[in-house]
Amino acid sequence: MxxxxxxxxxxxxxxxxxxxxxxxxxxxxxxxxxxxxxxxxxxxxxxxxxxxxxxxxxxxxxxxxxxGGPEVSHSWTFSFQVATQTQAETDHYWHAIIESGGQGSECGWCQDKWGISWQITPSPSPRRSQIPRPRLNGRLGTPETTRPPQRVALCLWVVSPSARRDYLA
Incomplete structure (x- = not known):
């Protein structure tokens, strides 16, 4: 029960x-x-x-x-944070949400088709390559090819203190 x-x-x-x-x-x-x-x-x-x-x-x-009806909508102020262990897991969750009618954003953030926000973030020590990779012409890009390096650093700074050390090392 x-x-x-x-x-x-x-x-x-x-x-x-x-x-x-x-x-x-x-x-x-x-x-x-x-x-x-x-x-x-x-x-x-x-x-x-x-x-x-x-x-x-x-x-x-x-x-x-x-x-409850259409009177209330979701915002980015609430999100589920999903800690991933591998790049494949990171990409799997992020793309499943996006490809089911959601929308992507930066730093592992996305919203599903119902407006619920998700942070798909590597754990415990994310590296640059583990941020969700948007698809470019049907293939996955890398953070370095899909956004400026400053944005990658900012994403990692927000995600984890250990990522700050790893990225800046």
């Missing part, structure tokens, strides 16, 4: 909480959709059977997806 966490993240969606939860569960380890709660009857904003909330886990973090 699953116990209810004392603290979990509540994420607001515009009717597609279940789709988002299933995407996260398919992409990340230790992730799953635990429960889908449907409306027992028609209500002012919807019909019986509509998904109201979804209980799920993302990398072990308990979450609640709330189908």
């Amino acid at each position: 699953m116990t209810t966490a004392k603290n979990r993240i509540c994420l607001w969606y515009d009717g597609d909480a279940e789709e988002a939860a299933r995407f996260y569960a398919s992409l990340f380890p230790d992730s799953a959709v635990d429960a889908v709660h449907r409306a027992p009857a028609d209500y002012p904003a919807g019909k019986q059977g509509d998904v109201l909330t979804v209980e799920f886990r993302v990398m072990g973090i308990p979450c609640l997806g709330l189908n």
